[in-house]
Every structure is written in C-alpha cells, then in structure tokens.
Amino acid sequence: MTRNDAPTMNPLVLQRADPCVLRHGDEYFFTASHPEYDRIILRRAAHLDDLQSAEEVTIWRRHEDGPQSHLIWAPEIHRIDDAWYIYYAAAPNEEATVDVPGTDDTFNHRMFVLENTAADPFEGEWIERGQIDTGWESFALDATSVVHHGQQYLVWSQQHFDVKGHSNLYIARMHNPWTLATEAVELSRPEYDWEIRGFWVNEGPAVLVRNGKIHLTYSASATGIDYAMGVLTADADADLLDPSSWTKSRSPVFVSDPAAERYGPGHNSFTTTADGEVVLVYHARTYTRIEGNPLYDPNRHACAQVLPFDTDGTPIWGTPLPATRPAPTSTRVLDPSGDFA
Numbered sequence: 001m002t003r004n005d006a007p008t009m010n011p012l013v014l015q016r017a018d019p020c021v022l023r024h025g026d027e028y029f030f031t032a033s034h035p036e037y038d039r040i041i042l043r044r045a046a047h048l049d050d051l052q053s054a055e056e057v058t059i060w061r062r063h064e065d066g067p068q069s070h071l072i073w074a075p076e077i078h079r080i081d082d083a084w085y086i087y088y089a090a091a092p093n094e095e096a097t098v099d100v101p102g103t104d105d106t107f108n109h110r111m112f113v114l115e116n117t118a119a120d121p122f123e124g125e126w127i128e129r130g131q132i133d134t135g136w137e138s139f140a141l142d143a144t145s146v147v148h149h150g151q152q153y154l155v156w157s158q159q160h161f162d163v164k165g166h167s168n169l170y171i172a173r174m175h176n177p178w179t180l181a182t183e184a185v186e187l188s189r190p191e192y193d194w195e196i197r198g199f200w201v202n203e204g205p206a207v208l209v210r211n212g213k214i215h216l217t218y219s220a221s222a223t224g225i226d227y228a229m230g231v232l233t234a235d236a237d238a239d240l241l242d243p244s245s246w247t248k249s250r251s252p253v254f255v256s257d258p259a260a261e262r263y264g265p266g267h268n269s270f271t272t273t274a275d276g277e278v279v280l281v282y283h284a285r286t287y288t289r290i291e292g293n294p295l296y297d298p299n300r301h302a303c304a305q306v307l308p309f310d311t312d313g314t315p316i317w318g319t320p321l322p323a324t325r326p327a328p329t330s331t332r333v334l335d336p337s338g339d340f341a
Contacts, residue, residue: 011301165200198222211313219266262320
C-alpha cells in the first residue's frame with residue numbers, strides 16, 4: 001500500500017451501494033445497501049482494501065409484512081455512548097415512483113434504528129428501537145449521526161408536502177439515538193439545476209468535522225449519470241440548528257467522470273486511515289446504459305479515495321479515481337465471498 005492503510009483498490013466493495021465505513025479501534029466496519037434490499041449486512045477488516053474479501057454477515061432481515069418489509073435501504077453504523085447503532089430506511093411495499101420531476105409521488109420509506117450494546121457488533125443482539133419520529137409522516141430516509149461538542153445530532157432526508165420535490169435535508173438534536181430532542185430544521189432543498197435532474201432530491205447526507213469546519217455533503221438528482229455531490233459548510237462552533245450557520249455550494253463538488261468510467265458518484269460517507277487521513281467513501285457505476293429499472297441494477301459499487309485538503313484546510317474534492325479492480329457489467333448479483341474476475 002502506498003499509504004499506511006489508504007485504499008488502493010477500486011471499487012472497494014463490489015455491488016454495494018450507499019456505503020458506510022466506520023473506523024473503530026484498529027478495524028473498519030462496513031455496511032451498505034444489499035442489491036436485494038432485504039437485509040442489513042456487516043463486514044470488518046483491518047485494511048480498507050480487504051473489505052471486498054471480508055466475510056459478509058447478515059445481522060438483520062426484513063419483516064414478512066408491515067412497515068419494515070420492503071426496500072431496506074442505506075444502513076449506517078455508528079458508535080454512540082458505548083453502544084452500536086444502525087440507522088436504515090424501510091418501506092411497507094414496493095410502489096414505484098412516477099418519473100416526473102417535482103411530483104409528490106414517491107416511495108413510502110420511514111427511518112428506523114437498531115441497537116447493540118455488545119462490545120463487538122458481530123456479537124450480542126441487535127434490538128429494534130423502532131421508527132424515528134421526525135414530527136410528520138412522509139417519505140424519509142438516509143439518516144446519519146454526528147456527536148459534536150458532546151451533543152448528538154441527526155441529519156436526514158425527508159419529503160415535505162409544502163416543498164416541491166421528493167426530499168430536503170433536515171437536522172435535529174437527539175435526546176437519545178432514536179428520539180429527537182428538538183424540532184427538525186431544514187438545511188437544504190433542491191433548487192439548483194444540478195439538483196433537479198430526473199428527481200428533485202437532496203439525500204444521502206454525511207458529516208465531516210475537520211480544521212474548524214463542519215462539512216455536510218449530500219447527493220442530488222436521479223441516480224444515473226446526473227447524480228452528484230454537494231456540500232454545506234458551517235463553523236465548528238456555530239449553532240448547527242440555525243440554518244444561517246450553513247453556507248451551501250451553488251455547484252456540485254463531486255461529479256461523474258467519463259474518463260475514469262465513474263458515473264453517478266454519491267451517497268458518501270467518511271472514514272480515516274490509521275494516520276488520520278480522511279477517506280471519501282461513495283458509490284458509483286462503471287457504465288451508463290441501464291436495462292430496466294435502475295433500482296434493480298446491482299452495479300453501484302462502493303469506492304474510496306483519500307480526500308486531500310488545501311493549505312487553509314478546505315477539502316479538495318477532485319474527481320472519482322479509475323478502476324484498479326475489475327467490476328461486473330452483468331445484472332447478476334455476485335456471491336459476496338468472492339472477487340469478480
């Protein structure tokens with residue numbers, strides 16, 4: 001490896017979208033959307049490059065019926081107050097979105113929480129803590145968490161019927177990891193041209209605290225070639241529940257790169273190397289021609305690359321790196337135990 005444990009293999013994990021990587025102790029813990037949308041999985045490895053070959057363990061499966069019975073999306077793993085938490089979205093059915101920008105027709109997801117108090121997330125019992133009550137019932141997903149200055153905050157994506165489009169970004173302070181302590185505050189809604197291509201969405205938030213700033217990344221537009229990442233920035237000592245604390249970039253910061261054969265980069269998370277370098281983790285496709293419903297094309301792959309900073313501490317987002325690991329083009333779901341060759 002060229003750096004201590006920086007990623008050199010891309011894709012990092014094949015056919016796993018919405019990737020979340022958490023470094024805890026000397027290990028990396030990985031979860032993501034499984035292409036069959038019926039389970040929550042975990043992997044662990046000492047090095048990022050080893051996550052592809054790491055054993056994949058199913059720690060939870062969808063219910064047979066009810067609000068957690070379909071389309072299990074975008075799990076995230078977090079360590080909060082000596083316990084493990086996984087935030088995820090689930091729906092009661094698979095009713096599809098009408099492909100008309102700005103409509104109110106969408107899926108029926110809500111956000112839920114699992115808790116495990118064991119020291120090792122592969123041991124103990126994952127307990128359902130139920131749905132997160134955000135104050136109103138509508139399409140909600142992509143919850144992420146950050147503990148800052150001793151307070152836990154939740155950031156998520158949700159539809160508001162008074163706002164054109166499918167989802168906006170909200171933040172609230174938490175009473176505990178599954179209960180809001182404050183009302184939801186809107187931080188961003190789809191408004192710029194690059195955010196409303198195909199779908200009007202702001203989704204997939206991720207939080208990076210670095211160099212006295214808080215960077216809140218998110219993804220926008222439909223999940224094809226137009227999918228891209230934007231960022232809101234606040235001072236680390238600012239009131240995070242005050243929308244005026246945040247500055248939103250008018251342009252995307254991470255976009256498709258045909259030269260690298262990386263399309264629709266987004267729904268990212270952040271982790272670090274053992275040396276403290278920031279690693280940007282995201283998913284992307286290697287082709288643009290998708291047959292059938294894009295939702296059921298499994299080839300959004302988890303990718304990763306070191307995120308550099310300029311001399312004043314601002315991220316240099318750059319562009320997706322090209323492949324160093326072969327990726328499938330077939331819509332067959334691969335056996336998670338083996339590399340694609």
